[in-house]
Amino acid sequence: MRMRIKGTTDVAGESGFAIKPMDQFEVKALFGGDVSWYTPTNVTLWMALTVLAASALMIYGARGRALVPSRGQSAAEMAYGFVYKMVEDVAGKDAVRFFPYVFTLFMFVLFANLLGLIPFAFTTTSHIAVTAVLAFTVFFSVTVLGFILHGTKFLGLFWVSSAPLALRPILAVIELISYFARPVSHSIRLAGAMMAGHAVVKVFAGFAGALGIFFFAPILAVTAFYALELLVAVIQAYVFTILTCVYLKDALHPSH
Amino acid sequence: MADTAASGPGMPQLDVTTFSNQIFWLVVTMVVLYYVMSRVALPRIAAVLADRRGTITSDIAAAEEYKLKAQAAEEAYHKALADARSEANRIVEAAKADMQAKLDVELAKAEAEIAAKASESERRIREIRDGAMDMVSAVSKEAAKDILESFGAKADARSVNAAVAARLKGGAA
Numbered sequence: 001m002r003m004r005i006k007g008t009t010d011v012a013g014e015s016g017f018a019i020k021p022m023d024q025f026e027v028k029a030l031f032g033g034d035v036s037w038y039t040p041t042n043v044t045l046w047m048a049l050t051v052l053a054a055s056a057l058m059i060y061g062a063r064g065r066a067l068v069p070s071r072g073q074s075a076a077e078m079a080y081g082f083v084y085k086m087v088e089d090v091a092g093k094d095a096v097r098f099f100p101y102v103f104t105l106f107m108f109v110l111f112a113n114l115l116g117l118i119p120f121a122f123t124t125t126s127h128i129a130v131t132a133v134l135a136f137t138v139f140f141s142v143t144v145l146g147f148i149l150h151g152t153k154f155l156g157l158f159w160v161s162s163a164p165l166a167l168r169p170i171l172a173v174i175e176l177i178s179y180f181a182r183p184v185s186h187s188i189r190l191a192g193a194m195m196a197g198h199a200v201v202k203v204f205a206g207f208a209g210a211l212g213i214f215f216f217a218p219i220l221a222v223t224a225f226y227a228l229e230l231l232v233a234v235i236q237a238y239v240f241t242i243l244t245c246v247y248l249k250d251a252l253h254p255s256h
Numbered sequence: 257m258a259d260t261a262a263s264g265p266g267m268p269q270l271d272v273t274t275f276s277n278q279i280f281w282l283v284v285t286m287v288v289l290y291y292v293m294s295r296v297a298l299p300r301i302a303a304v305l306a307d308r309r310g311t312i313t314s315d316i317a318a319a320e321e322y323k324l325k326a327q328a329a330e331e332a333y334h335k336a337l338a339d340a341r342s343e344a345n346r347i348v349e350a351a352k353a354d355m356q357a358k359l360d361v362e363l364a365k366a367e368a369e370i371a372a373k374a375s376e377s378e379r380r381i382r383e384i385r386d387g388a389m390d391m392v393s394a395v396s397k398e399a400a401k402d403i404l405e406s407f408g409a410k411a412d413a414r415s416v417n418a419a420v421a422a423r424l425k426g427g428a429a
Contacts, residue, residue, distance in 0.1 A: 047281050
């Protein structure tokens with residue numbers, strides 16, 4: 001309801017070149033009406049496209065299953081090898097059984113970020129609700145896994161046995177706080193990077209309309225910034241995945 | 257909260273009313289994506305990668321085998337070459353010895369012939385010389401007799417012959 005009110009107030013703005021960088025993040029019902037928990041929205045659309053894009057690469061791209069891979073199959077195999085090696089190197093060989101989940105996370109974040117760079121697209125990963133669910137899922141599953149595998153020994157993660165005895169309680173408090181800060185930084189990092197980049201692109205694009213004959217300057221800036229955003233989209237997917245692997249490593253091998 | 261979102265630059269990210277919608281669709285998406293990846297995509301790619309690794313390993317093994325075969329063939333070739341060379345040497349030696357033997361026989365025959373011819377020639381030369389010597393003494397005796405007669409001296413044939421023979425002997429000596 002409030003969404004539509006906001007839209008009308010913006011259109012009613014003074015000049016024709018009102019810059020509205022945050023409009024792109026609005027959640028709207030696809031077929032009109034209010035947004036309830038099950039309404040198909042632009043979130044639904046762009047998440048579905050994310051699944052389609054990831055499946056297109058991993059299934060359609062790799063459909064040849066050739067001994068000498070085609071370009072699409074090479075890309076799919078590279079993604080597979082990249083994440084597999086990351087899990088193996090960072091979290092250890094016994095973390096390989098969680099590889100499908102880590103790979104799913106990587107694919108979702110990567111394609112959501114990249115699809116969000118298409119003009120007029122909606123970036124699902126720019127929403128803290130989405131990234132927080134992803135991060136807290138990792139956080140809870142990793143914590144539960146740690147207790148299942150190691151019982152109370154998992155708490156040794158907070159008890160730095162290499163430090164002097166007097167310092168250990170203080171370090172334990174710091175470790176505990178940093179442990180609980182993990183999902184927060186994990187989620188805000190991704191959503192923040194996505195949101196900031198997209199908002200900046202939108203602001204520059206607005207300048208292009210407002211500057212009249214000098215429209216080309218902001219367009220050049222947007223072009224350059226777009227390349228940077230492409231890099232950020234991939235790097236943030238990588239960072240999100242490697243942090244997941246690091247947390248997984250702590251659950252599997254809690255000793256310092 | 258609702259007011260900030262409605263007025264100006266609010267953040268749609270903080271609009272709590274859309275959270276349930278986003279979370280619901282995220283969970284649906286993640287479950288679908290997880291099933292598609294873990295049940296279809298990843299096993300396929302893992303199979304292709306394992307297949308490739310297997311092919312590469314077996315190809316390397318086959319290449320190793322072929323290399324050993326090539327080495328064996330090269331050794332056999334070298335051995336055959338050495339055999340052929342020694343056989344050729346043997347044949348050449350035999351031919352040489354054969355030729356030498358024949359040559360020796362021929363040489364000996366030729367030498368014998370030459371020696372026979374040389375002794376024959378010597379004998380004939382000696383005959384001719386002897387004949388010549390006899391002729392010289394006979395002519396000398398005749399000439400001496402004629403010279404003596406022309407001087408009017410009478411000389412008996414015996415003493416003249418002895419004197420001529422002594423002279424010829426001295427001249428020949």
